[in-house]
Amino acid sequence: MRGVAPIHVAAAVKRYGAVAALRGVSLDFPAGRLTAVLGPSGCGKTTLLRAIAGFLRLDEGRVRFGDDDVTALPPQQRGTAMVFQSYALWPHMTVFDNVAYGLRLKRVPKPEIAKRVGAALALVEIGDIDAVARRKPAALSGGQQQRVALARALVVEPRVLLLDEPLSNLDAKVRQRLRVEIRRLQRRVGITTVYVTHDQEEALAIADRVVLMSAGRVVQAGTPQEVYLAPATEFAADFLGVGTRLEARAEPGVLVLDETRQRLPYAGAERGPVVVVLRASDVALGGAGATLGGDLEESLFLGDRWRHYVRIGGAMLIVDGDAPRAAGPVRVSVSAARLRVYPRQGGSSC
Amino acid sequence: MTRLIARAAALAVAAFVVLGPLASLAVWSLAERWTAPSPWPQRFGLKYWNRMLTADFLEPLRLGVVIALVVTAAALVLAIPLGYALARLPFPGRALVLLAFLMPQAFPQLPVFASATREFYRWGLAGTVTGVVLVHLVGALVFAVWTMAAVFRALAPELEEAAWNLGASTTRTFVSIALPLATPGVVASAVLVFLYSLDEFTGTLLVGAPFVTTLPVYMYTASQGYELQIASVTALVLMLPGAVLLLALERFLKSEYLVFFGQL
Known part of the structure; x- marks a missing residue:
């Protein structure tokens, strides 16, 4: 050898x-x-x-x-x-x-x-x-x-x-x-x-x-x-795991979603137009702390978990959970530690 | 019931169209005496079939088979490497090379062979077996090169890459991987070329006359001399290898080759 x-x-x-x-x-x-x-x-x-x-x-x-x-x-x-x-x-x-x-x-x-x-x-x-x-x-x-x-x-x-x-x-x-x-x-x-x-x-x-x-x-x-x-990068965050991209504006201490003007507390250093990538496993329905409001449209049973589809403006946020939930208005909690924020560029994947 | 009758009728028509001429050949080959007003030969017999065993008939048969074998061998020796190159190497003008082989087929046969004959006279090839072999090769190479190129293109390139990867030279890879996998195509190609050469008439007559006589030429001469019986026997004998080999060929010619056939 x-x-x-x-x-x-x-x-x-x-x-x-x-x-x-x-x-x-x-x-x-x-x-x-x-x-x-x-x-x-x-x-x-x-x-x-x-x-x-x-x-x-x-x-x-x-x-x-x-x-x-x-x-x-x-x-x-x-x-x-x-x-x-x-x-x-x-x-x-x-x-x-x-x-x-x-x-x-x-x-x-x-x-x-x-x-x-x-x-x-x-x-x-x-x-x-x-x-x-x-x-x-x-x-x-x-x-x-x-x-x-x-x-x-x-x-x-x-x-x-x-x-x-x-x-x-x-x-x-x-x-x-x-x-x-x-x-x-x-x-x-x-x-x-x-x-x-x-x-x-x-x-x-x-x-x-x-x-x-x-x-x-x-x-x-x-x-x-x-x-x-x-x-x-945004590409890496989006490609790995199951998640959703939301476009937003980063201001000192806060992220403002472009479409719905909803706000999330933000401790990072990015400023200006950004992309927020939220993985399905990092967000949850209900809960306390920072939340986003949306409409639950569909819950799919995947065997070991439920996958919820929540409409926030034009985006469809994917949220994993343990239990089914009736369609209608929901709050989605976002853990601040898991927020992945990237500067927005014209760049594309391949 | 009506459907059954319709099908029977259709079958009968098909049988007549296909078998009618053959039956006429068979009847003619057995007619020892058949004069004009009679709808049926006056005397049947195997006289003309027995003529098959004389040198008159056997010599053209032997010569035709020898020429067909030489043409097949030469066509394969040229077409296998050329077909491989056309299939694998992305050299510019690939399409032109393939088209060049098609050219002689694109024009009426007679003028092509007639002008070939004129050239052959200048080189002393007219009336020689070599000349006939060469004129057969012009047509045979089209079948052979196009078939081989299609066959090699149907082989997945990874099969050869896997051999290179383990250290096999290009030649060794060709001999141990590409060629064995292309064998069905080589057989198909050989059969097509052999039959083409065995049945080729126009070029053989123009280039070979008067010294080279193969069976199709013999048949033509016989029918010109109103020996329709001889012509019929020859025609039936000539059909045999074609029927047998083409039936055998069906097993070898894979449909996936056709996908690549004629792709430039």
Whole structure:
């Protein structure tokens, strides 16, 4: 096994014609850790992953694995292993041949290939190894194909493991289970891992570090807790969790909502036109302290909680609670500590 | 009841349109004597089918099959790499290259082959097997290149990227991943080209005459000499490989190839 290397991406720029997919991305992926790159589709996260794998050439910037500058290397010489969204298992080969492919390329002796393929399939907990190894990928379930794809990537002991939306083609139950297993597996093998996903819950649950991207730029990077609890921008606050944006004006000690002129006490430093992001879990129906008035239009039962939709002017505020509530005028309490206020810009997400 | 009759009638019409000419060929191939006023041959027999076993007939058959095999091999050797390049590399003028292959088909066959023949005379290729192979390749490459390009475009690029990612060279990836996965398309392409060459008439006659005689040319000569029986036997024999191979082809030609067929 080669040493575990961190990945450094410096000032990466990639343009497709007039459209820039990456606009100066600089990131460090710490050695042996799992970093989730999170963002809406089209934000550049897959482009970034493909640039690390070497499938595309950057217009500007460098990619280094530890001290190795791999920017100019073709994918064959980078020593990464990628798990594709579609798994990209070769349908004309058996599971064994799929997993053995990388080892045969390295001219590993036959008996050792058999041993290592078996070990890799055992590592991903495929079940009856001998039976599965003889089958073609099409005869396996989606979850099993995913495990084979992981085994094919891990068996070559790569410097870097790259996962491109690896769970997005699976149903919710299998996804939940495999998420935990990938996490455990990554801890065990300790390979520097980049995990691209658009699913915020998946990213927060699985990662040591989360990188949030939007429109070809890094919005925020940090631990899952930092990124979720202290979103750096309006985009980050709006993208993570379920919430509502309200436009307001910040004045000393008070926020005045633009539409309804309702007021909330405010201790922050912003002034002028702002956006207030209120997460559904941070507001509640009724209660004391700072409140906003609105009309409850709908309550949906989500199993473990109720989700209320409260109209305040033109905005629909989402409020989670424990009990159903009849439609009509309500007060919504807002905890001052959870107020997320950002200067209003013309900026957009991607 | 009326629906049943209508369906039976429709079937009968269809059968007549499809099988009528074939039946006429079959009757002609068995007629040893058939003079004008009689609606039916005076004497039936296998005399002309037995002629199939003479060199007159077997030599054109052998030559036609050899030419078709050479044309198929040459067309695949050219079309597989070219089709792959057209499918994968975003080089400028892709559409132009595909169109260039279509060009000879866009004009009436006769003038195209006639002018080809004139050129071939200058190069000493007229009346040679090489000349016939070349003139067949002009038409065959259209089928082969367009089919192969469509087949390779139907392959997900990740399948090859996954191999590069594990360290496989471009050549190795092509040989171990792209080509095996394209096999159904290669077979389909080969069948189309083989049948095209076996049945090709205009170019063979113009370029090959008088020294290169394949079955279609033989059939033409026979019918010109009012040996309709010989022409009928030849026609029926020529139909056989087409029917068999096209039935087999149905298994290989996947509908998803058609999605990409002809996309520039």
